[in-house]
Amino acid sequence: MSQIVTIAKEEWRYWLRSRLVKIGLIVFALLLILTSALTASRVSEIRHDREHQQEKAEQSFREQPDRHPHRMVHYGHYAFRAPTPLAQFDPGVDAVTGQSIFLEGHRQNSAMFAEARGNARAGGFGSLTPALIYQLFLPLLLIAIAHAAIVREREAKTLVPLMSQGVNGPALYLGKGLAILALIMGLSLPALFGSSLAITQGESALTALSLYGSYCLYLAIWGSLILTVSCLVRSRGIALGLMLLVWIFSALVVPRIAVTWASYSLPSEGKIITSMRMNEDLRKLGDGHNAADPAFAKFRSNILAQYDVDSVDELPVNFRGLVAQQSEAELTATLNKYSEKRMSRELEQSTRLDRFGMISPYVAIGTASRSLAGTDLSTHHRFLRETEDLRFNFIQDLNKVHIKKLSYADDMARNKDEEAGKRARVSSENWQILQDFRFQPDTASTRFNRAAASLLSLLIWLLVILFIGLFTSRKLQP
């Protein structure tokens, strides 16, 4: 054990006396600190803004004056997704999915973006997140610093005197590995700080520390791979070239192949074709604004039979409201069918992409990181489903007000008779039907379970490489 520690200390002394290593470490430390601070500040600001905007939108809806309830259906409402505390480390799919949505009757709108301002103000740094630095650039730094760890001894012919002091291959491998591990722990400090900060902001310790641990695991994979290659080859040039090829393959080539393969093997229908098909289905449902639409003839006869009356004028409830309610229910079912199909396909593609984590740790850490941070596709889908529930509920609650609190006669005459128009308004107290919406991240155990497969593949990566490295080091010869 003392030999291993001695070798590790010596490696650190070598690094600290190398100007290149010192400059590299300083540059990356500054980059990490700067990016962490900027991302944390930006996400914190966004979270604050969205929470404030959500309250403002709810207040604005509830403070609308007396009016026809269907006008409120079209007045609509906004729902915002406040980022999780860990989004300041890994904003995940937020940048490409949108975080706010306008909710209105008869439509399911797409989520919208509000990031352009933030990015411009940060001079582009906004998109360089701590997660990206850890996933993409820190492996490069490790390669630059550690690729020669063992092969340097071979090239400088210090392997013979070293081994003749009783140092065997595994001890050398573990000693150099310990030095790299210490380097990784040092480089992971900003991640630890970020995770701790997230805990103070209400994040669960399990997810925050798992996120930190997963990045340590990921960097340890790179460290052990670099060391194993350094143990196998006979020149530092080959070690560097080989590791750069591995990096390019793992971080640049495989993710793109994965995306291409996922979208090729599980093609999704184009937006235009889907819209055309959906509109065709929606047209069959009839126009909910028009109670006389033949599409509602059967509905009308059912209602008349239910209330045992001969005409809609005799109904104790507002037939237009009933049609609007029925129409919204049918329309929402159709819209949900398409959106569920789309989300299901997106999830299938994402799952297929995640499988590439078995051949690229970069893909695996990306999946684990987004899942743990609560910024993955599943979380976004849940946001869409929850906002759709919110939309459907308040629209149908407004339709209930329409049915119960507005007479059919006044409703029909509201555009012709000014007095009827006045009576066709309901009290603004009815706008209190709007439920509060605060999007909550998944529980820690759900997020951890979602990340488990990727974490397991990272662990397998590490164990396999360590096994190969230790096995190779046993045969280490000068």
Add this chain to the structure above:
Amino acid sequence: MTAIDVKDLKVERSGKAVLHGIRFSVQVGEVFALLGGNGAGKSTTLLTLLGFLPVAAGSVSLNGISPSANVKKIRDQVAYLPEAATLYPHLNAYENLGYFLSLSKLKLSKAELDATLEKVDLQTDARSQKMETYSKGMRQKVSIALALLRDTPILLLDEPTSGLDPVAIDEFNRLVRSLAAEGRTILMVTHDVYGACQVADRIGLLRGGELVGLFGSNEGQKIDTQTVHKAFTERTGAKRAVS
């Protein structure tokens, strides 16, 4: 008492035979020099004794232990001085010695290091300078100091006087003789006929992986340099031996 025993040793490197059944032994307290030209198999013999190369046929043992049986024990008992005096250029003499000695679980004081560096005649002001500023001879002195500080019963020296000036060579030879007098066994490989004759009790002449001659005896008789020189140039095919 035999300290190093080499019997019919055959060694192959990259599938090619490098040593073809050499046989010699070194007694405790004896200085034995393996003399030969480039590619004769001198360094291969040392690396095999250290357990870095496998034995294809025959056997080797140091103090009765075979490297293949217990390489760790062998390396605990042997101090090895490599040919190129390979030490770390970013460290100074103290740091180099401290690092290598701590790997052998030896912790010595600065005074003890200084005493040995004094013995090998390394200038005081150079000891705190990085090795990258050292001449080849200075690096060799630190390597010798390391071999001495390990205080092992057997020393394997690969071209130990390479890069040393004549005065330093004389001092080194005296040091080797004093170590032998203390009971240490020394096997050195060299192509320096004169140096080998000066310091060794016996000399083995290697040529193309075969031991083609043995000179000297254990009774302290002086080896005749001319005889060895003649044999070296004839039997190794060397046109001019280093003298």
